[in-house]
Amino acid sequence: MLLAFDRLFDKAAFKLRIACNDDEKQEARRQFAERFSAALDVAGEMTMPPLPDAVMQDMEAAIEQLSPAQVVGYLAAIPLVQQTQEMLRMIAHRAAQQRLLEHLVSQADDRYGGN
Secondary structure (H helix, E strand, O other): OHHHHHHHHHHHHHHHOOOOOHHHHHHHHHHHHHHOHHHHHHHHHOOOOOOOHHHHHHHHHHHHOOOHHHHHHHHHHHHHHHHHHHHHHHHHHHHHHHHHHHHHHHOOOOOOOOO
């Protein structure tokens, strides 16, 4: 999967006419690996063949077909997605706290009137 990332990174950089040095590319690869660590861990536990060349070519063609407006739209969406994920984490945490409180209340001994 990291090899596929490298290939697609190079394709995207070429399309956008952005020159990245090796350090910048390695940092992008590290960030990718960090963001997708769960998927990479699962893939590492399984015997998976490399992505077929036809699949890679389809993904490269998808990059090639992106319009400048689509690229800008994707870039603009990244911070919004990150913020949305954080808000969803907070909502899930609060919901879990509420369920825990409701569970504890349901377990309360009310034989003598409770408090």
